[in-house]
Amino acid sequence: MRSSTLRRHLGLKHEFQYRQWCKANDFTSMIPKDVKIRKNAAEAAAASQTIIDDHAVPLPRKERVIPYSDELFQQAAIEWLIETDQPISALEHPRFREMIGIAACATNGVKIPNCKATRQSIIALFKKNLYDLWTQFAVSNFCCYMVLSAY
Known part of the structure; x- marks a missing residue:
């Protein structure tokens, strides 16, 4: 005061x-x-300043693509092995090499699906394989029935 x-x-x-x-x-x-x-x-x-809120729009978020180098890939692979508790031989697995080969052809980075999408894809693949197996047995049983009924 x-x-x-x-x-x-x-x-x-x-x-x-x-x-x-x-x-x-x-x-x-x-x-x-x-x-x-x-x-x-x-x-x-402040009142005389022009407002640019209508003109300023956020740019679409684009993920930054990291340029490739052998050293950077080796470091990322080793960190992936350690953090996900993978065996060292996982890097030599044919499916891993195939996945890396596919990703290497990408020109604008790779979109990795989230857990929910991956789970749904796995379930769909399982159901497809189960249906294929069921149809294969159904055809086999029909053929066996036809062969046995012929005798």
Whole structure:
């Protein structure tokens, strides 16, 4: 409370000397009149600024493609082995090599499916294999029946 009374007193009785002192000492005047003038000037500047909200739209997020190098690939493969607790021989597995070969042909990076999509793909593949197996047995049973009924 005391500082506000002092500022008011400086503004009323010693305004000229206080402003000279502020100018000489590179100090911002805290007289209530000066504070109000600065606040109004800031508001006017903010109001006169053009708004670009309608024109500024976020750019679509594009994943950064890391340039390939043998050292970087080896480091990533080793970290993958360690973090997923894979055996070292996983890097020599034919399916892993096939997957890397397919990814190597990509020109704009590789989109890796999330867990939900991967799970759905695995279930669909399982159902397809089960159906193929069922149809194969159905055909085999029919053939066996035809062969046996011929005798």
